[in-house]
Amino acid sequence: xxxxxxxxxxxxxxxxxxxxxxxxxxxxxxxxxxxxxxxxxxxxxxxxxxxxxxxxxxxxxxxxxxxxxxxxxxxxxxxxxxxxxxxxxxxxxxxxxxxxxxxxxxxxxxxxxxxxxxxxxxxxxxxxxxxxxxxxxxxxxxxxxxxxxxxxxxxxxxxxxxxxxxxxxxxxxxxxxxxxxxxxxxxxxxxxxxxxxxxxxxxxxxxxxxxxxxxxxxxxxxxxxxxxxxxxxxxxxxxxxxxxxxxxxxxxxxxxxxxxxxxxxxxxxxxxxxxxxxxxxxxxxxxxxxxxxxxxxxxxxxxxxxxxxxxxxxxxx
Numbered sequence: 001x002x003x004x005x006x007x008x009x010x011x012x013x014x015x016x017x018x019x020x021x022x023x024x025x026x027x028x029x030x031x032x033x034x035x036x037x038x039x040x041x042x043x044x045x046x047x048x049x050x051x052x053x054x055x056x057x058x059x060x061x062x063x064x065x066x067x068x069x070x071x072x073x074x075x076x077x078x079x080x081x082x083x084x085x086x087x088x089x090x091x092x093x094x095x096x097x098x099x100x101x102x103x104x105x106x107x108x109x110x111x112x113x114x115x116x117x118x119x120x121x122x123x124x125x126x127x128x129x130x131x132x133x134x135x136x137x138x139x140x141x142x143x144x145x146x147x148x149x150x151x152x153x154x155x156x157x158x159x160x161x162x163x164x165x166x167x168x169x170x171x172x173x174x175x176x177x178x179x180x181x182x183x184x185x186x187x188x189x190x191x192x193x194x195x196x197x198x199x200x201x202x203x204x205x206x207x208x209x210x211x212x213x214x215x216x217x218x219x220x221x222x223x224x225x226x227x228x229x230x231x232x233x234x235x236x237x238x239x240x241x242x243x244x245x246x247x248x249x250x251x252x253x254x255x256x257x258x259x260x261x262x263x264x265x266x267x268x269x270x271x272x273x274x275x276x277x278x279x280x281x282x283x284x285x286x287x288x289x290x291x292x293x294x295x296x297x298x299x300x301x302x303x304x305x306x307x308x309x310x311x312x313x314x315x316x317x
Contacts, residue, residue: 010097012134013125014167015156017149019141021053023163028101029057031136035099036064043088045070045080046103046138054101074104076314077113077120078294081127081277089133090279097132105152107143112314113299114148115182121155122175123273154178179273186303186312189252189263195220197253203242210234213253213262220255221317229296233262233313236289241266245309255317259298263312270304 018024028044032054035042043066044054051069055062066088074080080102089098105117124135139152141162153159153172160167190196197216201209213234214227222230234251241249245266252263276290290311294300299314 009129010132011125011128011130012158013128013156014134014136014158014160015152015170016136016138016160017141017152017162018138019162024050024138025053025057027160027165028054028136028138031099031101032058032065033061035097036061038097040096040099041088041092042066042099042101043068044101045073045084046101047071047106050103050138070103070106074102076294076297076299077104077116078277078297078300080104080120081124081274082279082291083295085124085135086127086279089128089131097134100133100135101138102135103138105137105139105144105148107140112301115184116299116301118148118151118155119179119182119273121152122178123277125155125157125175127274127277151178183303183305185305186263186301186310189261190254195254198250200248200250201238201241202248206235206238206242209238209251213251216253217260217262217315220253220260222260222315226260226315226317229315230260230262232296233293233315234264236293237262237264237311237313240264240289241268244268258317259314260317261312261314263310265308265310267308269306270302270309276300 016027018027032042044051045068048069048071051067055067068084073084085100085102088100092098104120109117121137137156139149141149153170154174155178156170157173158167159170192198197212199209199212210231214231217227217230238249238251241264245268249264249266254261276294280288280291293313297313298316301312303310
């Protein structure tokens with residue numbers, strides 16, 4: 001009788017732990033140089049201060065690398081898979097391994113942002129399963145809290161302890177558990193007041209609700225592109241509720257900590273954790289609503305359960 005083994009997934013997703021700039025450079029620059037030496041595409045999407053560390057060390061060799069400041073490109077964690085990682089990987093010629101350094105979790109991420117970051121790191125594994133891609137994710141052991149470091153062990157099948165340079169299998173790997181754990185009820189939206197728009201909607205009121213939302217957003221300080229994005233977000237979320245969430249829903253728009261927030265609640269159940277995180281196919285019809293919301297929002301938080309789904313979009317004023 002011949003023993004069989006599970007095929008090895010070509011996708012590689014290590015977490016690199018570092019304590020200072022020296023360890024950061026020692027863990028990231030050889031990764032980039034190895035990809036360049038192999039003639040394989042490489043991108044670096046990390047916060048600006050760390051981006052400069054890598055660029056300075058690479059010198060002229062950096063001309064062949066795609067650099068992105070993750071503070072901007074990945075401000076909304078829900079945008080990173082479709083707008084950064086897949087956008088780069090999908091643009092490469094088949095048959096070559098793609099290499100990416102992605103640092104979505106940094107000190108200073110707000111309490112509202114962090115759960116979306118942890119879910120993003122967990123969902124990378126499903127989004128790239130079976131693909132010839134390596135995504136190295138640095139984690140700052142000196143500045144991140146214990147929760148973030150523990151979550152990194154749960155979202156990455158392989159970890160590289162600070163200063164070691166040696167990979168080891170994570171004994172705590174549990175990406176589905178992380179997605180579930182951070183599928184938490186969102187803090188309640190504020191009650192009725194002059195600065196809060198609350199209304200219900202159905203198929204016949206979609207246009208009216210969109211105008212109510214943008215008028216209120218203007219009163220809260222949104223202008224130009226911000227108002228256009230609020231109109232798009234409102235249209236996509238309310239339409240999704242009518243089509244997939246039981247035909248009706250509730251909209252709330254308010255301001256908080258320098259953002260205008262647009263929240264839609266309905267009775268639907270969001271069953272696919274990667275909804276809104278897959279790039280749209282060239283000939284794809286429909287299914288782009290949550291993707292568009294992720295691409296234009298500064299943050300998107302979602303909670304789904306037996307009683308329904310809440311999606312909350314943040315736009316900087």
